[in-house]
Amino acid sequence: MTNSIFDPVACISRERDATRDFIDILRREQAALQQPGTSLLLAIANEKAHQAQQLAQLSDARNYWLRKLGYTQDHIGMEHGLRDCPAAVGAWEELLQLAETASQLNKINGILVGQRLRYTQQAISVLQTSTHGGQNARLYCSDGQPQSFFGGRQLGEG
Template sequence: MTNSIFDPLACISRERDATRNFIDVLRHEQAALQQPGASLLLSIANKKAHQAQQLAQLADARNYWLRKLGYTQDHIGMERGLRDCPAAADVWEELLQLAETASQLNKINGILVGQRLRYTQQAISVLQASTHGGANTRLYCSDGQPQPLFGGRQLGEG
């Protein structure tokens, strides 16, 4: 692949822009994780997966270009590949900074997901304990009728 097929400036600019979009999705995800309820999270997860797939495809194209030039697919290879295109080198540096921002946001979101999961697991444990703890802790019988929490007779029973 030659520079005429792979335009470093255009391709790295697309990757930079896609990374900005990914950061927007991550920020939206973070805001949704801080809200009660989870109604938006599935939609956001789908957007996040789509953005991640697009970023992977753009990175694959860049790495293919580097391989065809005989360079390694790392920072050194990119520096060598971009020697003749200083404008693309500036965009590459911006992309690296955005990638770091995306990584940090993703780590924070992972922590928020973990906290939400722990809270949900604790709530489930409390509910399970109250339903399996014995007759005195059940609110309803197996037939769906209310059951007294502390035993004894219900009002109106003789």
């Protein structure tokens, strides 16, 4: 890949736009994590994974360009690479800001996932404790049938 194949303005602009799309997904994920249900989360997670893969490909192309120019694949290398292409500097600076926003949103979403997981684990623990006196009880038997909650009859028995 040479300078003529990798157009810094176009490629960095695509990476910036893809990062904006990723931020939109992260915001939708955050909203879904704050709702009681989980129905949207799987679809959002799949979309997020697809977008992250696209971002990785765009980043790989940029890093390949830097390597071919003999520059490091970091901020200093980009500064050197963009010396010959000042038109791409604005998109690069915006990309850096967007990447920071995406990182912060992703951290917040990770905290929300952790909180949701803890809540679910606590709810299961409370159910197990209240239904079986705190013993190492299961809500279902090994054959998949529900266990009785109150020591009497199995569910469905008359």
